[in-house]
Amino acid sequence: MSQTGAAPLLEIRDLVARVAGQTVLNGITLSVGSGEVHAIMGPNGSGKSTLAYVLAGRPGYEILSGSVRFEGRDLLPLAPEERARAGLFLGFQYPVEIPGVNNAYLLKAALNAARKEHGQPELDAFEFLSLVRTKTKLMQIDESFLGRGVNEGFSGGEKKRNEILQMLVLEPKLALLDETDSGLDIDALKVVANGVNSLRAPGRSVVLVTHYQRLLDYIVPDHVHVLARGRIVRSGDRSLALELERRGYDWVTGQAAA
Amino acid sequence: MSTPDLDALVSRSYQHGFVTDIDSDTVPPGLDESVVRLISRKKGEPQFLLDWRLRALEHWRGMREPHWAHLRYAPIDYEAISYYSAPRQKTDGPKSLADVDPKLLATYDRLGVPLHERARLAGVAVDAVFDSVSVATTFKEKLAAAGVIFCPFSEAVQKHPALIEQYLGTVVPYTDNFYATLNSAVFTDGSFVYVPPGVRCPMELSTYFRINAAKTGQFERTLIIADAGSYVSYLEGCTAPMRDENQLHAAVVELIALDDARIKYSTVQNWYPGDEQGRGGIYNFVTKRGECRGRNSHISWTQVETGSAITWKYPGCILRGENSIGEFYSVATTNHYQQADTGTKMVHIGANSRSTIVSKGISAGHGQNAYRGLVKILPSAHGARNFTQCDSLLMGAQCGAHTFPYVEVRNPTATVEHEASTSRISEDQLFYCLQRGVESEDAVNMIVSGFCRSVFKELPMEFAVEAQNLLAISLEGAVG
Numbered sequence: 219m220s221q222t223g224a225a226p227l228l229e230i231r232d233l234v235a236r237v238a239g240q241t242v243l244n245g246i247t248l249s250v251g252s253g254e255v256h257a258i259m260g261p262n263g264s265g266k267s268t269l270a271y272v273l274a275g276r277p278g279y280e281i282l283s284g285s286v287r288f289e290g291r292d293l294l295p296l297a298p299e300e301r302a303r304a305g306l307f308l309g310f311q312y313p314v315e316i317p318g319v320n321n322a323y324l325l326k327a328a329l330n331a332a333r334k335e336h337g338q339p340e341l342d343a344f345e346f347l348s349l350v351r352t353k354t355k356l357m358q359i360d361e362s363f364l365g366r367g368v369n370e371g372f373s374g375g376e377k378k379r380n381e382i383l384q385m386l387v388l389e390p391k392l393a394l395l396d397e398t399d400s401g402l403d404i405d406a407l408k409v410v411a412n413g414v415n416s417l418r419a420p421g422r423s424v425v426l427v428t429h430y431q432r433l434l435d436y437i438v439p440d441h442v443h444v445l446a447r448g449r450i451v452r453s454g455d456r457s458l459a460l461e462l463e464r465r466g467y468d469w470v471t472g473q474a475a476a
Numbered sequence: 477m478s479t480p481d482l483d484a485l486v487s488r489s490y491q492h493g494f495v496t497d498i499d500s501d502t503v504p505p506g507l508d509e510s511v512v513r514l515i516s517r518k519k520g521e522p523q524f525l526l527d528w529r530l531r532a533l534e535h536w537r538g539m540r541e542p543h544w545a546h547l548r549y550a551p552i553d554y555e556a557i558s559y560y561s562a563p564r565q566k567t568d569g570p571k572s573l574a575d576v577d578p579k580l581l582a583t584y585d586r587l588g589v590p591l592h593e594r595a596r597l598a599g600v601a602v603d604a605v606f607d608s609v610s611v612a613t614t615f616k617e618k619l620a621a622a623g624v625i626f627c628p629f630s631e632a633v634q635k636h637p638a639l640i641e642q643y644l645g646t647v648v649p650y651t652d653n654f655y656a657t658l659n660s661a662v663f664t665d666g667s668f669v670y671v672p673p674g675v676r677c678p679m680e681l682s683t684y685f686r687i688n689a690a691k692t693g694q695f696e697r698t699l700i701i702a703d704a705g706s707y708v709s710y711l712e713g714c715t716a717p718m719r720d721e722n723q724l725h726a727a728v729v730e731l732i733a734l735d736d737a738r739i740k741y742s743t744v745q746n747w748y749p750g751d752e753q754g755r756g757g758i759y760n761f762v763t764k765r766g767e768c769r770g771r772n773s774h775i776s777w778t779q780v781e782t783g784s785a786i787t788w789k790y791p792g793c794i795l796r797g798e799n800s801i802g803e804f805y806s807v808a809t810t811n812h813y814q815q816a817d818t819g820t821k822m823v824h825i826g827a828n829s830r831s832t833i834v835s836k837g838i839s840a841g842h843g844q845n846a847y848r849g850l851v852k853i854l855p856s857a858h859g860a861r862n863f864t865q866c867d868s869l870l871m872g873a874q875c876g877a878h879t880f881p882y883v884e885v886r887n888p889t890a891t892v893e894h895e896a897s898t899s900r901i902s903e904d905q906l907f908y909c910l911q912r913g914v915e916s917e918d919a920v921n922m923i924v925s926g927f928c929r930s931v932f933k934e935l936p937m938e939f940a941v942e943a944q945n946l947l948a949i950s951l952e953g954a955v956g
Contacts, residue, residue, distance in 0.1 A: 318926030
């Protein structure tokens with residue numbers, strides 16, 4: 219699916235995974251090239267979020283077979299924090315609140331953990347703040363957010379914007395955004411899309427997990443995949459998303475069953 | 477893939493576990509009138525104090541060890557305890573740091589006690605207590621210039637007997653409870669502070685306690701008096717060397733705040749908690765109480781408890797003065813087989829008196845953590861207010877958190893609020909931090925510190941850092 223010919227950033231082959239005794243991914247094969255934006259769509263329960271969690275290494279998900287390579291390296295033996303520091307970022311569908319933990323403190327710890335791993339000097343408070351300020355402006359986040367507890371008392375939209383802010387600061391190679399558009403009004407959606415688009419660059423890839431075509435009006439994907447019952451049942455370009463919107467998921471899921 | 481396991485608990489041995497080899501002048505085990513007389517004689521005490529001790533001993537003989545707390549431990553043999561132990565000195569007593577046993581100073585050094593220049597830079601005056609006798613006191617001159625008296629209790633008995641006679645036992649009477657009564661009979665030393673009217677104490681006052689000789693109960697007695705319009709902040713930190721046997725500690729702390737005075741009392745307590753199997757460790761049965769005696773007086777207790785095998789401790793306030801304020805901020809941690817039954821008592825007597833209670837209990841391993849609090853509003857306390865927030869954090873499946881709030885309201889104009897919560901460090905929170913690239917141990921520390929934030933921010937700066945480190949050490953290995 220990667221059209222670039224170079225080795226893909228992410229290469230998933232025949233991935234089968236189980237959670238709570240139930241097989242949720244049923245042989246996923248997907249390849250994401252460097253600099254590409256992929257959208258993964260599908261009805262509820264099709265395995266979209268599971269795929270994101272499995273890639274991020276969330277405990278409780280059992281890999282039965284298949285392989286995942288990230289920059290040519292076997293991703294599956296790595297701990298979640300190692301995957302993160304290798305450049306994999308997950309934007310959560312429901313970002314958790316961590317009361318009393320300063321938003322900026324977590325973000326600085328995260329950034330410096332990655333910098334340390336890559337042999338870069340850690341940023342001091344001043345350098346960090348000036349970096350973050352440029353990103354808060356882009357995300358139209360009030361600076362006072364930085365001093366609040368992580369997601370503590372944030373509205374749904376604020377939480378999503380905060381996820382994108384973190385992504386912009388951490389500058390991952392691969393961003394998995396799990397329904398980042400859900401619960402956003404149109405203005406917030408534009409801000410989020412703007413943030414994601416600002417990250418688009420030759421060395422960076424984005425996988426958007428979404429239910430609705432709407433987000434793709436603002437973040438135009440290179441590839442669109444439809445997931446049903448733990449399998450990619452159809453892949454195409456942007457027009458696939460539009461067709462899905464017109465005809466509904468029954469169109470592809472029905473085809474898969476036939 | 478490494479899976480962070482919330483059930484896997486435990487690790488890192490107690491860092492301050494070593495024993496200093498110094499000759500101790502120790503009386504044989506057991507308690508009778510002759511022991512009390514001996515202690516009093518060694519201290520050269522005036523008659524009123526000896527009489528007071530003897531009355532306490534007499535009263536104690538008729539008392540029974542209380543067993544209402546949510547604690548389990550083997551019976552304590554009070555006849556097997558030696559009630560007096562003093563480090564022997566080459567001269568009659570140190571006149572300055574140069575006269576102090578170098579080994580003792582080395583011990584403090586290992587504990588990180590800022591006795592020398594560090595202390596002055598930090599603005600901390602240290603009254604170091606080694607076993608039962610104070611051996612070094614610093615910054616006397618600076619305090620004396622402000623008129624503040626800060627000295628070992630035994631010295632205050634000699635130099636300021638009138639103050640001792642006037643205030644000792646007026647907040648915690650010798651009849652108060654089993655442990656306080658025992659302390660009243662046999663206490664050996666401790667700290668004394670008097671801040672004269674209108675004086676703001678020019679530095680934070682600090683005492684480091686350390687239990688050393690085996691089988692020696694420690695009975696500290698601390699008395700702090702803030703006269704009208706004065707202010708004092710007192711810091712107490714504790715560490716003890718690793719021992720196999722349980723050691724009893726039954727201290728008494730009395731605080732008295734007169735009109736418009738404020739006392740801030742902070743404790744970071746790091747006594748040997750016992751090993752991973754629950755062997756050894758300090759038994760800590762402490763009575764701490766402050767009285768807001770004057771109008772607009774204000775007493776705050778802030779404690780971070782990470783040590784002891786057993787903690788039995790309820791720092792409280794008697795809010796006698798009109799508009800007086802009592803505060804209690806507490807973080808209590810239990811790991812391995814530690815047990816804590818701790819909380820506070822707020823007794824409202826004065827009109828418009830206010831109290832705030834914020835308690836954060838953290839249980840890990842097989843730790844048992846109980847909050848026990850009493851809010852009592854007497855008929856005279858018109859318009860009294862209390863707010864209590866009591867949160868528990870569980871790490872792992874074998875630990876326990878318990879809450880015993882008692883509320884007695886005898887004035888209809890009073891307002892009493894109570895909020896409580898129990899939560900676990902959730903997989904979600906942990907995974908969120910890991911996904912951002914943070915190491916699991918750092919993530920746990922971050923989450924726990926966040927949980928304790930509202931208490932930590934009440935601590936003086938240098939203590940807040942120490943408290944955070946202590947918490948990290950005591951919970952190390954709790955997850956992951």
